[in-house]
Amino acid sequence: MGFYQPHEALSRFLVSAQQEFKIPIRYLQEYAALGTGGGIYHFRDQILSGGAEAFFVLNADVCSEFPLQEMLEFRQQHGDAHSFVILGTTANRTQALNYGCIVANADTQEVQHYVEKPSTFVSEIINCGIYLFTPAIFQHIGEVFQRNQQELVLCPYLGEESSNGWQRAEVIRLEQDVFTALAGSGKLFVYKTDGFWSQIKSAGSAIYASRLYLNQYSKSHPERLAQNKPGGPIIRGNVYIHPTASIDSTAVLGPNVSIGEGVTVGAGVRVRESIVLHGASLHDHTCVLNTIVGWDSTIGRWARVEGTPSDPNPNDPYAKIDSETLFRDGRLTPSITILGCSVTIPAEVVILNSIVLPHKELSRSYKNQIIL
Numbered sequence: 001m002g003f004y005q006p007h008e009a010l011s012r013f014l015v016s017a018q019q020e021f022k023i024p025i026r027y028l029q030e031y032a033a034l035g036t037g038g039g040i041y042h043f044r045d046q047i048l049s050g051g052a053e054a055f056f057v058l059n060a061d062v063c064s065e066f067p068l069q070e071m072l073e074f075r076q077q078h079g080d081a082h083s084f085v086i087l088g089t090t091a092n093r094t095q096a097l098n099y100g101c102i103v104a105n106a107d108t109q110e111v112q113h114y115v116e117k118p119s120t121f122v123s124e125i126i127n128c129g130i131y132l133f134t135p136a137i138f139q140h141i142g143e144v145f146q147r148n149q150q151e152l153v154l155c156p157y158l159g160e161e162s163s164n165g166w167q168r169a170e171v172i173r174l175e176q177d178v179f180t181a182l183a184g185s186g187k188l189f190v191y192k193t194d195g196f197w198s199q200i201k202s203a204g205s206a207i208y209a210s211r212l213y214l215n216q217y218s219k220s221h222p223e224r225l226a227q228n229k230p231g232g233p234i235i236r237g238n239v240y241i242h243p244t245a246s247i248d249s250t251a252v253l254g255p256n257v258s259i260g261e262g263v264t265v266g267a268g269v270r271v272r273e274s275i276v277l278h279g280a281s282l283h284d285h286t287c288v289l290n291t292i293v294g295w296d297s298t299i300g301r302w303a304r305v306e307g308t309p310s311d312p313n314p315n316d317p318y319a320k321i322d323s324e325t326l327f328r329d330g331r332l333t334p335s336i337t338i339l340g341c342s343v344t345i346p347a348e349v350v351i352l353n354s355i356v357l358p359h360k361e362l363s364r365s366y367k368n369q370i371i372l
Helices: 008-021 035-042 044-048 068-077 137-154 165-170 174-182 205-220
Strands: 055-058 062-064 084-090 100-104 111-116 125-133 188-192 197-199 239-241 257-259 270-272 274-276 287-289 291-293 304-306 337-339 350-352
Touching: 035 044, 035 137, 035 165, 035 174, 062 125, 062 205, 068 084, 068 125, 068 188, 084 100, 100 188, 111 174, 111 188, 125 174, 137 165, 137 174, 197 205, 205 239, 205 274, 257 270, 270 274, 274 287, 287 291, 291 304, 304 337, 337 350
Parallel strands: 084 188, 239 257, 257 274, 270 287, 274 291, 287 304, 291 337, 304 350
Antiparallel strands: 055 125, 062 197, 084 125, 100 111, 100 125
């Protein structure tokens, strides 16, 4: 569900996901950006059409263990049949200000106070953007909708920014408009997870998310990860290699490397902390560090493509990845290097801390640039 215009890549993804997981998937497009609560309220009939007793709402820009079964069991033990659950995790005191903060009863885990991105410290427990609702949530969202309508009637000039007053009334934020009101009512609870969780606010943060998932696989699905074998590439740490990829035995991969479908990796190649998407080709002796290599891209012999990681503080177990701005003091912030799809990097050049848009054929080295 979202305001994004459906396009070929999204449609292709939905079709392939339905085939792989054998479940029906639909994309519901909002007629306007309705906010985190307005969207599910607008499509409430579709959500309830299957007669669900409860349903999950998950923001798309987070990665997690997604402890959904645990949240279901937690809800059965807390509150009543119409209670709601927020997934929470612990952040450090400074970074907590960047998230929705939850104050909960230590014994019952009932949410007593909720503040979205407070200006001063409220709590170290933050909202993960993963919720378990019952149909009763629509009554509470509906109350916000009614209140918005009344405000438009009383103050019609508030709707002047929108050509449609109903559209303005339907813009509802779960966090500020609904959770804040539900806190202290005995209806809202927090399930605190010790598992991994992170926001994915930029393309580059996918590298950190990939590391979290590969680390999870090493515990839960070690068979998914590559192992050192005679005649195979040298594997260091957690590495995923798609079965269709062709990897030279002298290549060194890892830690935190994901190699996609049909990728070709030549002799003497070094890849670390990177994602190489399907159809890409890394020619002999290339060095790829802290980089996302787009679909069907090519990196020439002896080229070096490198980015700068923006990882959380490794010495703080509760540190989260920061949402870096693209520019700082008028300059591009050093970050993960990203090659768009079908990019060609020539032999013997260096690409450092740069973003290369799709279908570009470079002819020289670049540093700290966005190549349009």
